[in-house]
Amino acid sequence: MRVTVFGCELSGLVTAGSLAHTGNEVLALPIGNLKVEDLRQGILPRDEPGLDQLILSQLKEGRLAFSDDWKAGIEHGEVYMLSMPSWRADRAELVIDEIGKQAQGDVLVVNQSTFPIGTADRFEASIKLAFAQRGLVAKVSVVSMPEFISEGSAINDFSKPSRVILGSQDEDAIAIMRDLMRPFNHVTDQVKVMSTRAAEYTKYAVNALLATRISLVNELANNAEHFNIDMEEVRQGLGSDSRIGFSYLFPGCGFGGPNFAADVQALVGTLQSKGYDADLLKAVLQNNEVQKEVLFRKAWRYFKNDLRGLKIGIWGLSFKPNTATVDNAPSVKTIEALVAQGAEVVAYDPKANPSFKAYWGERNSVTLVEDMYEALEQVDALMILTEWRRFWSPDYQRMFDLMKRPVVFDGRNIYEHDVMVQHGFRHFGVGRGEVI
Structure with a gap:
């Protein structure tokens, strides 16, 4: 054809x-x-x-x-x-x-x-x-x-x-x-x-439902910490329900990308044009924007409300693994918040360094490096923002030796808390690990 x-x-x-x-x-x-x-x-x-x-x-x-x-x-x-x-x-x-x-x-x-x-x-x-x-x-x-x-x-x-x-x-x-x-x-x-309109609406509805699911899981995870509950155990219980399943059920530091949130926002606009407020979807989008700074807030509390002069390592800049796109990524909002509070950032991503450099421009306080361990040299903390596979099984001893302080803020829950503690780290996840 x-x-x-x-x-x-x-x-x-x-x-x-x-x-x-x-x-x-x-x-x-x-x-x-x-x-x-x-x-x-x-x-x-x-x-x-x-x-x-x-x-x-x-x-x-x-x-x-x-x-x-x-x-x-x-x-x-x-x-x-x-x-x-x-x-x-x-x-x-x-x-x-x-x-x-x-x-x-x-x-x-x-x-x-x-x-x-x-x-x-x-x-x-x-x-x-x-x-x-x-x-x-x-x-x-x-x-x-x-x-x-x-x-x-x-x-x-x-x-x-x-x-x-x-x-x-x-x-x-x-x-x-x-x-x-x-x-x-x-x-x-x-x-x-x-029908054509049902097909068009289906695309919006799918993204709206997935976004709602992610934001709800993140809200549950944020609150689980305060009850001394490991969200991973809850996730296993939720996903085993055949009515729910495991897809899009991982808590973390929010979703990003050039299209996902934009499609949900477009649906909000469409519904509002017909006189419907779309309060739930607006709350989903707002919750996600707040969630993008969840690691920043943890670091802010851990370091007693003063990040001035601290050096923070970042693993992961792209909004998801296997892409170089940083549009609307949690890394953007997190790094902007860190820099605004006087922190220095050293970041590594397998693909997205050039994209982030183009976004950040000539502004100071962010150094991009070409090796994941180089981003750990004498840092006061490490933040995991994208769950690239190469981050899942690192050399823990090398990490410990390179870092000034062995503090890890795990925004994708890729590490087991007990394993991190055994290697000498303070480990803070999303609904997992220590509570601040």
């Missing part, structure tokens, strides 16, 4: 590469500031595991190409995929306008982007109006197929989906999309068909 993908950021590249890998002829067009020549050379905007190999292999095989010619993209596609970040809605409008002006026959647009509820219906009406004004008689269908990929596991999320949501009442369009997604849906049928 000939597929045109509009958008070459994470979702668009994963979609384009994966569809090309299963035998389709894919033409991908960047919507934004990305350069086609860079993409053709495999220079990608995101450091996503396996993505550069996937793109380069499909370019070599000739099933994937990049272009900045929208007219060529419209001529190429039997299916048009809109795979853009939510903040590029204005660019998506331009794409729809061009399809309405230039398409010469039946049109199938698939919107993967998280745009406001009702967008698919509005896009379909816009193209139909443009066709009518041109006197073109052709079928137009806009399907909502929200993406559920996460940074760090995006290729696997697309190629082995837990569900494929198709929002459409057009049986022909549904049949085409079932066939296009068949290679990723062959073990069990994961396709869920519903």
Whole structure:
């Protein structure tokens, strides 16, 4: 099948590469500031595991190409995929306008982007109006197929989906999309068909529910400490309930990333536009912002409300493992709070040092290092903010010898408290370890 993908950021590249890998002829067009020549050379905007190999292999095989010619993209596609970040809605409008002006026959647009509820219906009406004004008689269908990929596991999320949501009442369009997604849906049928608006709402609802779950677990963990309760024991009890399960049940220093909180905030705005206050979701977002500073507050209490002149080591800057993204990450808020109180920060992340440097700029008080143990030299405390696998089994003796004070604030609960104590550390987790 000939597929045109509009958008070459994470979702668009994963979609384009994966569809090309299963035998389709894919033409991908960047919507934004990305350069086609860079993409053709495999220079990608995101450091996503396996993505550069996937793109380069499909370019070599000739099933994937990049272009900045929208007219060529419209001529190429039997299916048009809109795979853009939510903040590029204005660019998506331009794409729809061009399809309405230039398409010469039946049109199938698939919107993967998280745009406001009702967008698919509005896009379909816009193209139909443009066709009518041109006197073109052709079928137009806009399907909502929200993406559920996460940074760090995006290729696997697309190629082995837990569900494929198709929002459409057009049986022909549904049949085409079932066939296009068949290679990723062959073990069990994961396709869920519903209305376009229900599909759009589902994406928002999923993120809202997961965000609520995380914030509730964090609130339970924060309070468990004061009752001398180990939250890990509670987590095991909660997760063993088949109605709850273990996913998104780990307490920590809050969730981040460029899309998760933004999608929940967008849902709040949508509900408010209809006269509903969305108090629960607003509380979830507020609780998460407070939770991002949970380690700072622990350090503030431990060091008797005075962090001036202290040296704090940081392990983990990205908002989650296997990504270089620091957008909205707990590390940003934590480090800003530490520096504001006069602390010096030495930080290490396997991938995100350049991203954090670009964010922090020329401001002082933060040193980025290229080795995790270098971030421990003569520090007064270590904070774990991202649960990278390399942090899970460190050389405890080396840590102890390097640190000025053996104090660890574990924002992802990756260490067992008893083990840390045996190695001579003061260990403070989230709902675990010592209480301050």
